Amino acid sequence: MRLSLRLNGDRVRAFHVALAERLSQLPGIELCVDARPAAGGVPQAAEALFQLETLIHRLPANGTAGRVPISMLAGHARASQPADLTIDLVGDVEPQGRQVWRLAYDGVCGEEALLALILAGRTPLARLEQNGTTIAEGRLGTEYHGIALASFQDMLARSASLIVAAVNGAARSHLPVLPEPPSEASPPPMPPATKLGVRTAKAMARRIVQQIYHLCYNAPHWRVGWRQTGGKDLYDLRAHPQSGWRDLADDGSRFYADPFPVLYRGQVTLFVEDYIHRTGKAILSAVAFGPNGPAGVPKPVLELPYHLSYPFVFERDGEMWMVPESGANRSVDLYRATAFPGGWVKEATLLSDIVASDATLTEHGGRWWMFATVRDGGGAFSDQLNLWS
Incomplete structure (x- = not known):
């Protein structure tokens, strides 16, 4: 034709x-x-x-x-x-x-x-x-x-x-x-x-x-908000409450995004993307949470030569694992903590030569499944939802 x-x-x-x-x-x-x-x-x-x-x-x-x-x-x-x-x-x-x-x-x-x-x-x-x-x-x-x-x-x-x-x-x-x-x-x-x-x-x-x-x-700036549930949480309310939110404070030279809280050995730790305006890329940081909120400010736990975000952290067999977003490296990698919340060492490359974002894992029916979005042809990073097992 x-x-x-x-x-x-x-x-x-x-x-x-x-x-x-x-x-x-x-x-x-x-x-x-x-x-x-x-x-x-x-x-x-x-x-x-x-x-x-x-x-x-x-x-x-x-x-x-x-x-x-x-x-x-x-x-x-x-x-x-x-x-x-x-x-x-x-x-x-x-x-x-x-x-x-x-x-x-x-x-x-x-x-x-x-x-x-x-x-x-x-x-x-x-x-x-x-x-x-x-x-x-x-x-x-x-x-x-x-x-x-x-x-x-x-x-x-x-x-x-x-x-x-x-x-x-x-x-x-x-x-x-x-x-x-x-x-x-x-x-x-x-x-x-x-x-x-x-x-x-x-x-x-x-x-x-x-x-x-x-x-x-107005410089572009993301924020992470947290609140005390005081009873019902999002699963019950089916909506984000309009009040009670508090910002995870930053120093103005950076912003926090992609919050990921985990409970490990009785302690809640919040992992975040820590974007530094001066460098134009993000590292991953973490801060412990107590009954009254964060105990200090987020501290770096993983920094690489390329941009990192979406720190998907989970526990398996008594150890803590993480799959951070590393689309800038065209890879999806698996890390293990040797000194939680830090000490992350790379254990495997799950996907290579692919711009995949927000990799999320779940274990179901005796198999591991991983969801991630894949960029197609220079468009948005969430153009296609893909599934691997």
Whole structure:
């Protein structure tokens, strides 16, 4: 099948190159790229926001939204014969008797529409459609709500997955439509249109300025909260209580995240991700808890040359074990404590050459099972839930 990919040649991104490569590798596909310049696109102010977010959040410079020269698509020159199917990412291809699949975000085509939805705090519905008929659709997720560039890159990567699945026939024709979470602070939904209107463009510009202001005056900072249950806990309440929370204090040069409490020999110990702003990566720390809360401040228990988080700690046969998240090392490793809560030594590599997050183990039916999320194609770290035994 001759397949044409229509994109804006004035704004070629790594996302387009990766998508073209994935499509060209599908069996029976002869791909060409229509990269003529097109109107619209992400405004220059947004590109400035992206650069600022890259510096402040230490985002990789070679993400899916990175601008690349059009020459990187030279291997997919325009075909001399008409395409059997055109995938339109711009929104300017008229069917005129040919098969055209148009990608839209909440009914609006183009990457500027996607960014506008992100800045408005929406969870876009990406839909491939042909003359009003849905070919494939899905909600686009991200773990970086509030960081425009990271969200944009996650959702571009998922857009590529949706397109590839639709072309190779793996996409389901009917997916559940997830409602937006209720929030009094939620902005109004984007108006349906084929192009962004003047009012929408102005609203996006205001939100870009607000994001830049926020970045300049509010450093990103996670917190760990703890509370006395005083009776019923989360399993009984089925909700997080709104009051009674206290912060695990930090010194401002770091933040704590991924809290993991364990009870060992009558002592509750809280393990946390200890992210140090100066180094741009996290170590694992721990602090003992008593009846009145933490007994001091978290102290380092495991530091490696790469980022660590989600310290999954458990007891087995009288010893304490841990599987920390080490996606930055492309591995999932098992550690044993020789001087709990410290003295961790590596006992085995459970998975290698994989970006897996939040590995969680359970023993059931005489077997060990491990759940973890796996990153797919440069998107969010929770794109796929995988299971090993």
